Amino acid sequence: GIAVSILIFVMVAHFMFPSVHTDMIDAPSGIVTSSPRAWFIDPMAGMGVGHIFGAAIPGVLVAFLVFVETQVTCLICCSPDHKFVKTGGYHWNLAVVALYSLFCSFTGLPWMCGTPVPSLSHTQSLLKINKNVAPGEKPKIEGAYEQRLTNILIHGFIALSLAPPVTWLLRQIPIAVIMGVFLYLGFCNILTLQFTQRCILMLIPPKHHPQDAAYVRHVSTFRMHVYTAVQVFCFGVLVVFKMTKAGLVFPLMVGLMVPLRDYIVGYFYTDKELHALDPHGPIES
Numbered sequence: 419g420i421a422v423s424i425l426i427f428v429m430v431a432h433f434m435f436p437s438v439h440t441d442m443i444d445a446p447s448g449i450v451t452s453s454p455r456a457w458f459i460d461p462m463a464g465m466g467v468g469h470i471f472g473a474a475i476p477g478v479l480v481a482f483l484v485f486v487e488t489q490v491t492c493l494i495c496c497s498p499d500h501k502f503v504k505t506g507g508y509h510w511n512l513a514v515v516a517l518y519s520l521f522c523s524f525t526g527l528p529w530m531c532g533t534p535v536p537s538l539s540h541t542q543s544l545l546k547i548n549k550n551v552a553p554g555e556k557p558k559i560e561g562a563y564e565q566r567l568t569n570i571l572i573h574g575f576i577a578l579s580l581a582p583p584v585t586w587l588l589r590q591i592p593i594a595v596i597m598g599v600f601l602y603l604g605f606c607n608i609l610t611l612q613f614t615q616r617c618i619l620m621l622i623p624p625k626h627h628p629q630d631a632a633y634v635r636h637v638s639t640f641r642m643h644v645y646t647a648v649q650v651f652c653f654g655v656l657v658v659f660k661m662t663k664a665g666l667v668f669p670l671m672v673g674l675m676v677p678l679r680d681y682i683v684g685y686f687y688t689d690k691e692l693h694a695l696d697p698h699g700p701i702e703s
Contacts, residue, residue, distance in 0.1 A: 420599055427595045443596065445588040449580055451526065459526050476666065483669035484531060488515050491532030494611070495541040501561045535600065538607045540568065612695075616646040636694040641687070645695050648683060 431440055451457065492511060496502055518530045541562070549557045578584060608614050612633065619627055624639045633642055652675055659671050684692060 420602075424591065424595055424599065427598070428591055431592050431595070432590070440592040440594060443588050443591050443593060445579075445585040447582060447585055455526070457525055459524055461524070479667070479669040482673055484515065484519065484529060485512070486669070486672055487532040487534070488512060489532075491534045491537050494534060495537050499559060500541065500545060501559060502564060503561065504564045535603050535607055538610070539603050540572070542607075542610070544568065613646070613649055616642060616695075617650065619643075620646060632694040637691045641691065642695065645683070645687065652678065 431438075446452075488511060515530050521527075522529050544563045544565075546560045546562060547557045548560050551557060579588060615631075616633065619634075620643050627634045627639070629635065637645070656668070656671055656675075659665060659668050679692075679696070687695070
């Protein structure tokens with residue numbers, strides 16, 4: 419579906435509106451750096467002792483942000499609703515991200531990140547969904563195809579994109595088309611988050627709330643809405659920090675959400691309620 423839509427809109431841009439200027443993907447013609455520089459970056463070049471200690475402060479913030487994004491992606495993809503059987507391998511994920519980020523720091527390549535939207539889309543494509551349910555009920559997830567083949571193939575195709583014929587094809591794709599794909603994936607995946615579902619429930623009468631949801635069974639409607647409102651406020655604060663000059667402390671603000679949830683909000687909610695509203699494992703019925 420997504421590949422077909424990209425092909426259709428690329429043809430629309432080139433054949434139906436050829437006179438309209440659109441920015442295309444700026445793909446290199448080979449394996450080259452983005453600027454005329456050496457592949458290896460000397461971390462000590464032109465750096466004094468003060469620069470090294472000064473860079474440690476934003477370095478810690480960036481490392482924390484990479485850690486949080488990786489863990490959040492793992493938690494979302496390994497949700498109890500997906501009924502995974504194999505272990506998550508969180509420590510291996512962080513080890514690979516750390517080693518790869520160290521390598522990229524010396525070569526000037528982009529750091530690896532969790533990429534929540536593509537990762538969740540990949541996870542959902544592997545789910546075993548039973549659609550033989552009663553009318554009005556949602557399809558039930560029975561498990562997932564837990565394997566490594568699709569990951570290897572995906573990253574193999576990414577490596578294939580470095581080939582000159584493929585890079586020529588990529589340069590024919592408008593950036594607006596790619597941004598539209600990202601918007602579509604983000605919109606589809608955000609509807610599966612419990613936070614989004616609870617935001618929608620704030621506009622729905624309690625009698626129409628899904629009774630099979632743990633946060634509806636274990637938490638009263640008022641307390642559930644209060645918790646959701648606090649999350650919406652915190653999300654708004656993060657967006658403001660992200661979009662202003664104070665964005666440098668964005669990782670710090672993300673870190674402050676942890677004690678806010680555990681010690682301040684947790685003071686007013688029981689462990690059972692917090693586990694239903696913000697699960698980290700299987701939820702007892």
